[in-house]
Amino acid sequence: MSYAKPKEGVQPVTHQWNKITVSDLGFSSPTRLEGGKLFIHIEELTSLLQSDPNIVDVKLAIARPGESVRIIPVKDVIEPRMSLIPDYPVFPGVLSAWDPDANGILSGEIVSLSGMVVTTVGSIVGFQEGLIDMSGPGARYSLFSRKHHLVLDITVKKGTDRHEHEKTVRMAGFKASDYIARSVLNHPLPAGSRETLINPEYPGSPGSPKSAGRSGLPRIAYLYMLQTQGLLHDTYYCGVDVKTMLPRRIVPTEVLFGAIVSGNCVSACDKNTTYHQQNNPIILELLRRHGTDWDFAGCVITNENVTLGDKQRSSTLAAELIASLSPDGVIVSKEGFGNPDADLMMNCSKIETHGIKTVLLTDEFAGQDGASQSLTDTHPKADAIVSTGNANEVVVLPPLEKVIGDDRVITELAGGSSKCLLPDGSVAIELQALIGSTNQLGFERISSRMK
Amino acid sequence: MAKEIERAGIPVAHVCSIITISQTVGANRIVPSVAIPHPLGNPKLPAAEEQELRQNLLKKALDALQTPIEEQTVFS
Amino acid sequence: MTEASRNKKYRIVHYVNQFFGGVGGEEKADIEAFTIQGPQGPGRLFEKLFREENADVEIVATVVCGDSYFADNQENVLRDQIPVIRGYHPDLVVAGPAFNAGRYGMACGAICQALEPLGIPAITAMYKENPGLDQYRKAVLIVESASTVSGMDDAVRKMVRLGVKRLRGEKIESPKAEGCFEQGIRQNYFHEEPAYRRALDMLLRKISGEPFETEYPIPFFDRVEPQPALTDLKGVTIALVTSGGIVPTGNPDHIESSSASKYGKYSLEGLTTLKTKTHQSAHGGYDNTYANEDPNRVLPIDMMRKLEKAMGFKVHPWYYATVGNGTSVDNAQKFAKEIAVELIRDGVQAVILTST
Numbered sequence: 105m106s107y108a109k110p111k112e113g114v115q116p117v118t119h120q121w122n123k124i125t126v127s128d129l130g131f132s133s134p135t136r137l138e139g140g141k142l143f144i145h146i147e148e149l150t151s152l153l154q155s156d157p158n159i160v161d162v163k164l165a166i167a168r169p170g171e172s173v174r175i176i177p178v179k180d181v182i183e184p185r186m187s188l189i190p191d192y193p194v195f196p197g198v199l200s201a202w203d204p205d206a207n208g209i210l211s212g213e214i215v216s217l218s219g220m221v222v223t224t225v226g227s228i229v230g231f232q233e234g235l236i237d238m239s240g241p242g243a244r245y246s247l248f249s250r251k252h253h254l255v256l257d258i259t260v261k262k263g264t265d266r267h268e269h270e271k272t273v274r275m276a277g278f279k280a281s282d283y284i285a286r287s288v289l290n291h292p293l294p295a296g297s298r299e300t301l302i303n304p305e306y307p308g309s310p311g312s313p314k315s316a317g318r319s320g321l322p323r324i325a326y327l328y329m330l331q332t333q334g335l336l337h338d339t340y341y342c343g344v345d346v347k348t349m350l351p352r353r354i355v356p357t358e359v360l361f362g363a364i365v366s367g368n369c370v371s372a373c374d375k376n377t378t379y380h381q382q383n384n385p386i387i388l389e390l391l392r393r394h395g396t397d398w399d400f401a402g403c404v405i406t407n408e409n410v411t412l413g414d415k416q417r418s419s420t421l422a423a424e425l426i427a428s429l430s431p432d433g434v435i436v437s438k439e440g441f442g443n444p445d446a447d448l449m450m451n452c453s454k455i456e457t458h459g460i461k462t463v464l465l466t467d468e469f470a471g472q473d474g475a476s477q478s479l480t481d482t483h484p485k486a487d488a489i490v491s492t493g494n495a496n497e498v499v500v501l502p503p504l505e506k507v508i509g510d511d512r513v514i515t516e517l518a519g520g521s522s523k524c525l526l527p528d529g530s531v532a533i534e535l536q537a538l539i540g541s542t543n544q545l546g547f548e549r550i551s552s553r554m555k
Numbered sequence: 556m557a558k559e560i561e562r563a564g565i566p567v568a569h570v571c572s573i574i575t576i577s578q579t580v581g582a583n584r585i586v587p588s589v590a591i592p593h594p595l596g597n598p599k600l601p602a603a604e605e606q607e608l609r610q611n612l613l614k615k616a617l618d619a620l621q622t623p624i625e626e627q628t629v630f631s
Numbered sequence: 632m633t634e635a636s637r638n639k640k641y642r643i644v645h646y647v648n649q650f651f652g653g654v655g656g657e658e659k660a661d662i663e664a665f666t667i668q669g670p671q672g673p674g675r676l677f678e679k680l681f682r683e684e685n686a687d688v689e690i691v692a693t694v695v696c697g698d699s700y701f702a703d704n705q706e707n708v709l710r711d712q713i714p715v716i717r718g719y720h721p722d723l724v725v726a727g728p729a730f731n732a733g734r735y736g737m738a739c740g741a742i743c744q745a746l747e748p749l750g751i752p753a754i755t756a757m758y759k760e761n762p763g764l765d766q767y768r769k770a771v772l773i774v775e776s777a778s779t780v781s782g783m784d785d786a787v788r789k790m791v792r793l794g795v796k797r798l799r800g801e802k803i804e805s806p807k808a809e810g811c812f813e814q815g816i817r818q819n820y821f822h823e824e825p826a827y828r829r830a831l832d833m834l835l836r837k838i839s840g841e842p843f844e845t846e847y848p849i850p851f852f853d854r855v856e857p858q859p860a861l862t863d864l865k866g867v868t869i870a871l872v873t874s875g876g877i878v879p880t881g882n883p884d885h886i887e888s889s890s891a892s893k894y895g896k897y898s899l900e901g902l903t904t905l906k907t908k909t910h911q912s913a914h915g916g917y918d919n920t921y922a923n924e925d926p927n928r929v930l931p932i933d934m935m936r937k938l939e940k941a942m943g944f945k946v947h948p949w950y951y952a953t954v955g956n957g958t959s960v961d962n963a964q965k966f967a968k969e970i971a972v973e974l975i976r977d978g979v980q981a982v983i984l985t986s987t
Contacts, residue, residue, distance in 0.1 A: 232889070232915050244821075266920070322838045324831070334592050334918025371889060371915075371957065385827040398835070410591035410917070412573055433838040435830050442916050442956060443573045443591060450575070463834040465826055468847065471959030472890070474817035475769050481576045482849045488837050490830040491846040494817045496890055496959060518889035518915045518957065534890055535819075536957065546827025551846055555806055555818040556874060556953075557984050558855050559967030565974055566858035571986035580960070582984075583857040591987045593921040594875065596928030609927065610934040613983070617938065620869075620981045623860040 117303045119357045120213040124289070124296040126220040129166045129252045135287035142220060142288065144254060152283055153256070158272040161259040165508045167223075167238050169250050172505035174242075177233035177513050178539050179224045179270075180277045180366055181248055181377040186285040187361055188213040194285070195278050195362040197343025204342050204363065209355040215289045215296070216360075221251045221379055222284065224277040225509035226258040229270050230336045232518045234372020234539040235511075242501045245541040245550065248379075255508045256280055270336055274367050277378070301391045303355050304400045307428065325401040325431035325460075326356075326386055327422055327451055331376070331439040332407040336369040339376070339439070341405060351406035351422040353429075356387045364405070368439075371518045373495045373535050373542040374467050376439050384545050386435055386465075401429040406451070408444040419450035426455055433461040438544045441469055441495070442480055449483040456485040467492040467542035468552050472534065478552075493542040493550035495519070495535045503529035557582035568616035570594060574629055584619040585629045588612060641688045641798050643681075644716050645674045646726040646742050648735045652695030660734075661703075664696035664712050671695070673787060677725060680791040686798060691719050694742075698734035701741075708738075709745050716742075721751060723798050728756035728786040729763060731778040736763025743771040752797040756786045764812060772803060772811050861981055870947035870979045872970060874955030874963070875922065875929035875987040876914030877905070886954055888915030894953035894966045896973075899946060904933035916956030917987050929985060947979050955986055 127140040135145045150162045167173045187194050189212030196202035223236070236248045243249035258276055260269050330339040332347035339346045341354070342363050354363065364381040387403060394400040406422040409415050426434055434455055438448045445466070452462050464486055468478030474494055496519075514520050519536030526532055535541045535550075542550065557569040558581045569582035572591045588594035595609045619630040649659045651672040670678055670690035681688040694712055701708050716724060724746050726739035736755075740763040743753035747770060756774035757763055764773060774793060776786035789810040796803065804820065807813050822829065829846075836843040861867055878886060884895040905926035912919035912929065927933045930950060939946050951970045955963070974982065 230915065322835060324834060324838075334920075336918050336920075385825065386830070389827055389831060410572065411589070412575070412587060415573065415575075433834045435834060437830075443576060446573045446575045449579075461834065461837045463830045463837060465830050466847070468817055469890070469957045469959065470817040471961050473769070473961075474819075475815065476959030476961035477850050477852070478817060478847060481573075481579045482852070484849065486849055487845055488833050488843060489845045489847040489849075490826050490833060492826045493819045496957065497819050516888065518887075521887045521890075521892065522885040536889060544826075546825055546830055549821045549823070549825050550819055551822045551826065551829075552817045552819050553805075553846065554848075555804075555814045555816050556872065556955075556963050556967040556970075558853075559964050560872070560971045560974070560982050560984070561858055562855045563968065563971030563975060564858065565971060565979060565982050566861065567982045567984050569984045569986065571984075577986070579852060581852050581854050583855065588985070592917045592919065593928040594985055594987055595931045595934075596921065596925060598921045598924065598928075606934060609931050610937060613931055613934050613938055616983045617864060617869075617942070617944075620983075621861050621864065624857045626857070627854075628857075 116305045117209050117355050117357065118211045119301050119360060120298060121301060121360060122213060122215045122296045122298050123218040124215060124293055126217050126252060129220060129254055135284065137288045142217065144284065149280060149283060153276050153279060156272060156276065158260050158264055158268060159258060159276065160261050163257040165255040165257060167253040167255060167508060169238060171238045173238040174235055174504045174507050174511060175223060175225060175253060175255055176235035176507065176509045176511050177225060177228050177517065178236055179233055179273050181379040181539065182222045182277050182281040183216055183379050183382050184222060184281040184285040185214055185216040185362065186289040188215060192361065194282060195365065198278055198340065198365055199282055202342050204358065209358060214360050215293065217285065217288065219252060221248065221253055222277055222281045223253045223255045224258060224273050225255055226273055227510065228513045228516060229266050230369030232369045232371045234517060234537045236539050237501060237504060240502055240504060241499060242538060245535060245538050245548065247547055248539060257509055266336065270367060270369065278365065301357050302394065303357055304394065304402050306353060306402055319399055321399045322433060323401045323431040324390060324398045325426050325429045325434045326390060326403045327426055327434055327436045328403055328405045329436065329438050329447060330364065330405055330407055331368055331444065333410050338367040340365050340367055346407045347409060349407065351404055351418055351425055353402055353404050353425060356391060356403045359384050359387055371441065371495065371536050372539045374439065374441055374544050376543065376545060377540065380540065380543060380545055380547065385547055386437060386545055401431040408440065408447045415447050415450060419447060419454050422451055423454035423458060427458040427460065431460055435463055437465045441467060445479045445481040449481045449486060453483045453485045463488045463490060465490050465492060465544045465546050467544055468494040469496050470494045472496050472498050490546065491552045492544055492546065492548065493535065494552045495542045497535050498532050499535060500530050500532050566620055568619045570612060570616050578627060583624065583627050586612065586616045586619055587629065587631050641686060641722040642720060643688050643690045644719050644721040644724045645670065645677065645690050645693045646724065646739060647672055647693060647695055648738065649695060649697040652693065654695065660697045660699040662697035663700055664694060664708050666715060667693045667695060673783060676787050677791065680787055681794065684791055684795050686795045691721065696738065698732065698738060701738040702734045705741055709741060713745050716746065717749065723794055724751055724753040725790055725794060726753065726755040728776045728783065728790065729761060730776055730780060730782065731758040731761050733762045736761035737766060739763060740767025740771055743767065747771065754790055754793055754797065756790050768812050768814050769816050772806055774811050865943040867944045867980045868947050868978055869944050869981045869983060870974055871930060871932065871935065871950040872982055873930050873952050873985045875985055876912045876954040877910055877922065877926050877930040877952050878913050880909055880911050882913045886913050888913055888954060889957040891954040891958045892962065894951055894970065896949050896951050898948060899932055899950050900948045902932055903936050905930060914954045914956050914987060929987060947977065
């Protein structure tokens with residue numbers, strides 16, 4: 105089913121999201137969904153992936169919630185989805201050419217396989233890939249422990265440089281995700297749960313009210329910061345490396361289609377995997393309560409750069425774009441830590457200077473004992489912060505029966521150390537090394553407080 | 556680190572990319588550098604020019620160390 | 632809690648100074664530590680109030696030490712007395728209350744701090760201006776007391792309530808709620824609501840002008856007076872220090888790529904430049920491709936050598952390196968202090984610190 109392109113200026117971009125639940129995974133031919141169980145045709149998928157000359161081997165494995173399994177080192181996590189809108193595919197600009205501004209974003213339907221994810225592992229590229237534990241104490245910290253994983257363990261050609269390695273694995277994840285969605289979702293579908301998400305209208309866009317309509321509800325905008333520090337710390341919007349872009353508005357539901365993908369080796373705990381971007385809970389909550397509890401004024405994406413001048417330019421422009429939406433308040437989420445704290449503080453202070461209230465989401469690096477200052481940069485105007493936890497906290501993870509990937513790299517991970525292996529086989533490791541544990545889009549419940 | 560070494564009695568020139576962080580944590584003599592992955596270099600430049608750039612940044616740092624200051628100062 | 636543990640008789644050791652130990656006032660402050668079997672002074676009040684809380688306790692011993700003696704011989708006292716206290720197999724150690732007695736507060740804090748890592752719960756109480764508070768609050772649960780002994784009853788009551796919880800192995804989630812000072816350390820916990828929802832709630836409150844509480848109050852960073860400038864570079868020794876993680880290839884000290892717990896000290900003797908083969912970046916927080924290609928981009932020894940010749944200063948033959956990625960401010964301070972001590976000893980007069 106697809107929806108006709110709405111007449112320009114008649115209604116805001118609207119997306120129906122149909123979520124089909126996957127409750128188990130298995131291997132057999134053909135790739136299909138049967139009674140809630142997803143079967144994958146091993147040879148078909150591996151040969152598709154190995155058509156990339158950089159890939160010499162792909163091993164597939166399954167991990168289920170509650171199993172005694174550790175997945176390490178994880179590079180990306182992706183939820184398979186398919187767009188039912190002709191000419192607007194998932195992963196626009198990544199798996200096909202796409203310019204988000206050429207014809208605008210079309211309304212229509214997207215279908216996702218919920219409950220399962222495609223997870224990429226393989227030999228370590230940066231220092232900052234992490235682990236997912238499917239059971240035990242580590243499973244408390246990440247939503248991924250409650251997902252069924254199809255794990256792609258990818259070996260690249262010898263001599264592939266790190267940046268090429270990262271790209272190869274990244275693309276393999278998208279291809280596999282797309283393959284699964286197309287194989288399964290092209291067929292008549294079981295009933296899923298459906299919801300309709302209506303995007304805000306931007307001032308100046310066709311059909312929008314001449315002035316920002318005041319409904320009496322507070323107007324809330326969202327500044328979505330993306331990690332873009334270099335080739336191993338990058339994020340892509342419609343296939344474009346975000347560090348080469350200026351801050352811009354997006355149609356919030358674009359994220360559902362995979363318009364923002366991760367190419368990021370920043371610390372596991374607070375990097376946004378592609379799954380996190382696809383399911384951004386701030387965007388979804390803003391959309392779901394739009395018109396009831398607030399007016400969602402819109403979403404601006406911005407980058408986190410490596411030079412002071414670029415940081416200043418992006419924060420100035422981001423603040424102006426936010427101000428152009430005339431919101432009363434803004435949520436600002438950060439990705440990564442360390443010098444991005446400087447971007448966060450610039451964004452905060454410049455937006456507050458426009459007379460707009462801010463709330464910031466950030467994790468903390470307060471030391472293993474929690475006694476240190478948590479952020480590398482601060483600003484007096486940052487008076488409303490939601491903490492997503494101290495990533496330096498050490499957790500002891502007992503050994504699990506099965507390892508998918510290679511757990512010998514654990515001492516090299518950010519958050520690990522040469523001393524982290526305990527005599528009984530446990531590892532004492534910082535939360536930093538657990539994928540998504542202190543995610544700054546706010547998925548998790550962990551926080552930190554003064555004791 | 557800059558602050559603690561200075562507290563102990565040695566003047567420090569802090570050469571760093573993101574000077575706002577240096578300002579927040581309280582370095583006194585701050586010299587802005589090129590970029591986080593290459594503070595004292597620029598891989599886009601030919602080798603000779605890159606070395607000159609590095610030498611100039613160091614000269615700035617040495618100048619900073621010879622400049623009497625009353626408060627936090629950025630030497631750009 | 633099981634029935635058995637409820638009926639258990641708990642063993643407590645009490646630490647007091649010479650005054651509360653019944654020896655005498657300031658004139659007796661230099662007496663050495665000694666042990667009395669059973670309770671002494673405020674110990675009796677502790678026993679009585681513990682029993683009122685239905686905790687069957689016995690103060691098995693009281694360790695007494697003069698305040699000055701402790702202050703002058705802290706290391707020795709701890710070395711001798713901690714095994715003594717341990718020998719009584721206490722379930723809990725209470726120290727003080729110390730009120731606003733500075734040396735007494737320091738002693739109580741030190742005793743408790745030494746015991747906690749041994750698995751022996753130890754608590755104390757003092758006044759908010761007692762210097763022992765700032766020194767030990769991070770490691771020790773310190774109950775807030777009045778400034779003088781007139782607050783004895785109240786302080787002991789609060790210590791007893793806290794003590795009962797610790798005897799029963801209850802986790803102290805919020806020291807403030809137990810009448811203690813905040814320890815000033817960040818502790819993780821699971822909130823009922825995910826962070827994105829808390830953020831939106833906070834924003835609605837902030838917009839409407841309702842009170843809201845930030846989850847991370849922005850700290851105050853202190854300042855240091857600038858050191859006087861160098862008057863001349865000639866003959867001056869200048870050291871290079873970096874937080875950019877440049878280390879000899881192989882990272883011999885295993886400096887962590889993030890949250891570094893150490894720094895390295897490496898020779899620059901005879902080096903005119905750094906090469907990919909000999910040096911690399913251990914930093915995990917930035918794309919270290921460029922630093923690995925040419926480590927001089929982070930630790931600029933090549934041009935330092937050139938300027939050394941031209942300007943007549945001397946490059947210190949050692950450089951110090953750590954990784955500034957996710958490394959706590961406390962650790963960085965500790966490294967810097969240690970490095971500074973060595974630099975001063977070695978006659979270094981200025982530092983160029985490079986950060987990524």
